[in-house]
Amino acid sequence: MSKFGLLVMGPAGAGKSTFCTALIQHLQNNKRPCYYVNLDPAADEFAFEPDIDIKDLISLEDVMEEMSLGPNGGLIYCFEFLLENLEFLTDPLQEVTDEYLIVFDMPGQIELYTHVPILPDLVKHLMRGSLNINMCAAYLLESTFIIDRPKFFAGTLSAMSAMLMLEMPHVNILSKMDLVKGQVAKRDLKRFLNPDAELVEDDPLRKRAKDKEPGKRDGDPKSTKNVMAGTSFHKLNKAVAQLIDDFSMVSFLKLDAQDEDSVGAVLSYIDDAIQYHEAQEPKEPKMEFDDEPMESRMDG
Structure with a gap:
């Protein structure tokens, strides 16, 4: 029998733990069981206590101190250690039934998703x-x-890059939508949800800089002021945007973690991706009757 899981990941500050908290709260409100797994060895505050916490196996702080490693190196060491001790993760998960959604809360270092094969190995095992x-x-x-x-x-x-590396169903989410309310027109927002390469050309910040100093060249390419504003940087951005457009793999869902309807909408896409509802047994509807005798109800 299959189990069902969600890997919540993204760069630091993207709102992963906030999303996990909102999702678990939404599941509880809808009487749906959830199993929470923290795989961030640096996390120390939780709105909901994890059912499995990697810090019970290894903590980033201890690794950095004992191995004289930095945060990124220490994190990779923690995951290598987890792969060598997978029973810590797999043994308790064996008991989880198919009614549960297993939520894996991941750390924010994107190297794990884009550069090293550790996470793909873990995903394949799961x-x-x-x-x-x-x-x-x-x-x-x-x-x-x-x-x-x-x-x-x-x-x-x-x-x-993470989609290509992990080779699994993927949902991309623009989080913290409440922070940009009123700053982006709705028609423009649609172009970000399905990234449009022409957004680079239509960048109002670049146009403003051009209007302010028309005809100005890039100047000294070694100057740090020009590195992020010159023609070469613009060409690089155009190439990146065109690459994304050519692959046509990435689209985004909007998320406001404070809005339960928004969380529910994102969950519906996740359920479709993991085929959660297809595996659930149909439940008999509950019929409510008053205290009227059966004969009277039949006569009616």
Whole structure:
């Protein structure tokens, strides 16, 4: 029998833990069971106590102190240690039934999703091993990135890299939508939800800079002021945006974690990706009768 899981990931500050909290609260409000797994060895505050916490196996702080590693190196060491001790994760998950949604809260270092093969190995073990978990990845990108279009396309590229690396059903989410309310027109927002390469050309910040100093050249390419504003940088952004457009793999859902309807809408896409409802047994509807005798109800 399949189990069902969600891998919540994305860069630091994208709102992963906030989304996990809102999702668990939404599931509880709808009387749906949830199993919460924290795989961030640096996390120490939780709105809901994790059912499995990687810090009970290994903590980033201890690794950095004992191995003289930095945060990124220490994090990779923690996951390598987890892969060597997978029974810590798999043994308790064996008991989880198919009614549960298993939520894996991941750390914010994107190297795990885009550069090293550690997470793909873990995912393969969870999806194809004895656990047989139908899993979906939710990649969160902070919606404020859309104000800075080069930054938005850089974030979108990281989402696409994670999709290619992990080879699993994927849902991309623009989180913290409440922070950009009123700053972006609705018709423009649609172009970010399905990233349009022409957004780079239509960047109002770039146009404003051009209007302010028309005809100005890039100047000294070694100057740090010109690195992020010159023609070469613009060409790079156009190339990245066109690459994303050519692959046509990335689209985004909007998320406001404070709005339960928004959380429910995102969950419906996740359920479709993992085929959750198809595996659930149909339940008999409950029939409510008053205290009237059966004969009277039959006569009616």
